[in-house]
Structures are given as C-alpha cells and as structure tokens.
Amino acid sequence: MTRRPLIAGNWKMNGLAADGTALASTLAGKMKGGSDHPFNMLVCPPFPLIGKVVDAVAGSGIAVGGQDCHMAEKGAHTGDTSAWILKDAGCDYVIVGHSERRTDHAETDETVKAKAEAALAAGLRVIVCIGETLQQREAGQTLEVNRSQFQGSLPDGATPENTVIAYEPVWAIGTGLTATPGQAQDVHAAIRAEIKGKLGDAAAEGMRVLYGGSMNPGNARELIGQPDIDGGLIGGAALKADDFWGIAESC
Numbered sequence: 001m002t003r004r005p006l007i008a009g010n011w012k013m014n015g016l017a018a019d020g021t022a023l024a025s026t027l028a029g030k031m032k033g034g035s036d037h038p039f040n041m042l043v044c045p046p047f048p049l050i051g052k053v054v055d056a057v058a059g060s061g062i063a064v065g066g067q068d069c070h071m072a073e074k075g076a077h078t079g080d081t082s083a084w085i086l087k088d089a090g091c092d093y094v095i096v097g098h099s100e101r102r103t104d105h106a107e108t109d110e111t112v113k114a115k116a117e118a119a120l121a122a123g124l125r126v127i128v129c130i131g132e133t134l135q136q137r138e139a140g141q142t143l144e145v146n147r148s149q150f151q152g153s154l155p156d157g158a159t160p161e162n163t164v165i166a167y168e169p170v171w172a173i174g175t176g177l178t179a180t181p182g183q184a185q186d187v188h189a190a191i192r193a194e195i196k197g198k199l200g201d202a203a204a205e206g207m208r209v210l211y212g213g214s215m216n217p218g219n220a221r222e223l224i225g226q227p228d229i230d231g232g233l234i235g236g237a238a239l240k241a242d243d244f245w246g247i248a249e250s251c
C-alpha cells in the first residue's frame with residue numbers, strides 16, 4: 001500500500017483573523033492551481049480562526065484541524081473545546097498530545113489516549129504526537145520512550161484511516177535543530193514495528209507516521225524521502241505560505 005504523505009501545519013497560538021485567512025487563502029489558491037497533488041494538506045489554526053479558515057479553504061481539498069480537544073463531549077470545562085465542537089465547526093482532524101500540551105498542561109499518555117478516543121467518537125481523524133526530550137535521547141532512551149508513549153497514547157479503534165502518528169523529538173521543536181534523516185528514520189521504523197505488533201501488518205503498512213521538528217523547505221525532501229516518514233507536522237514554517245508550500249512540493 002502506498003501511503004499518501006500528509007503535510008500538516010500547526011499554527012499554534014499565532015495569527016489574528018486577517019493573517020490566518022490570508023495564509024489559508026494563499027494555500028487554497030496554490031492547491032487549486034494544480035491537480036493531482038501527491039500529498040494531503042492540513043492546517044490547524046487557533047480555535048477562534050477555525051470558521052474563517054474553513055471558509056477560506058473551501059473547495060481546495062485542504063483540511064482543517066484543531067490543535068487539541070477535551071476528552072468529554074460537553075459540560076462544565078471552562079476554556080476547553082470538545083471534539084464534537086471542532087467537528088461541527090468544520091474540522092476533519094485534531095492534534096492530541098503535542099509536547100507543548102504535555103508540558104504546559106501536564107498531559108499524560110492516559111489523557112492523550114482519552115482525548116484521541118473522543119476525537120474518533122466525534123468522527124474526527126486524530127494526529128497523536130509522541131517524542132523524546134534531549135535528556136532522554138542523551139540517556140539512550142529514545143526508542144523506549146517513543147514505544148511507551150505510542151502504546152500509552154494510541155486510541156482504541158485506531159486504523160490507518162482515522163489515526164496518524166507524529167514523531168516529534170521535543171529537542172527539535174521550534175529550536176532550528178532537526179533530527180537527521182537517519183535519526184528520524186530509525187525512530188519511525190521502530191514506531192512502525194510497534195504499529196505492526198499492536199494492530200497487524202495492514203495497519204502498519206497503511207498508517208501514516210509524520211516527522212515534526214524544525215522541518216523546512218531545505219530539509220523536507222530528505223526527511224520525507226525516508227521509507228517510514230509519511231509527511232510532516234510543521235510549526236514555524238507553516239506560518240509562511242511559500243515555506244509550507246515548499247515543504248509540500250518536496251513530496
């Protein structure tokens with residue numbers, strides 16, 4: 001099975017309405033300007049911009065996602081957003097377990113799994129993020145940490161259609177440091193082996209595993225060219241249309 005690369009932009013807490021709609025419209029124009037693009041594209045704006053971005057990319061094939069969701073369907077959770085609300089707003093995807101959520105909000109694998117299961121129940125696709133810190137890498141714990149986060153965070157009911165894994169070494173996020181293609185491939189291959197052990201051959205063959213961590217148009221081609229890297233989850237470079245599109249073109 002050929003896995004179609006996913007180029008996903010995580011805008012984090014950046015952009016006012018004018019910036020977000022301009023960025024989304026530019027990408028939509030580029031997308032509509034060609035046909036048979038060999039990738040899927042996703043943008044994940046801050047929550048209040050989702051409606052405007054959904055309108056801006058309508059008809060382009062670009063999907064829109066949230067950056068997080070609550071594990072409950074509704075209720076007294078001030079400041080949170082449910083997967084069902086994201087779906088209703090026009091989202092197709094949601095990111096869960098980003099290292100900034102794990103750090104800033106003390107999210108555990110158990111929390112991430114519950115959020116991912118809420119996302120699937122709401123009919124969203126989910127991007128589950130995992131990755132080691134620099135300290136863990138230097139202690140030789142990279143594969144063990146990623147295996148354990150994968151096992152703890154994967155939602156029940158995960159399939160290649162509804163779940164994407166994002167390997168994001170924490171030390172490479174927003175730092176300008178990138179895993180070498182070889183370092184990234186080693187971890188991606190180990191994650192694929194975990195998928196195979198847990199979900200079987202077909203799931204391992206079909207489930208996309210993205211790389212994230214200072215990906216840019218200069219390093220994307222070699223990273224995405226690795227056999228087990230199926231696209232990117234991109235932060236900083238997703239805020240500039242030319243850079244984000246340049247990464248997509250490297251597919």
Ligand code: PEP
Nearest residue numbers: 173174212213214235236
């Ligand atoms: C991210 O936030 O998921 C990310 C990979 O950020 P950056 O590309 O800026 O390192």
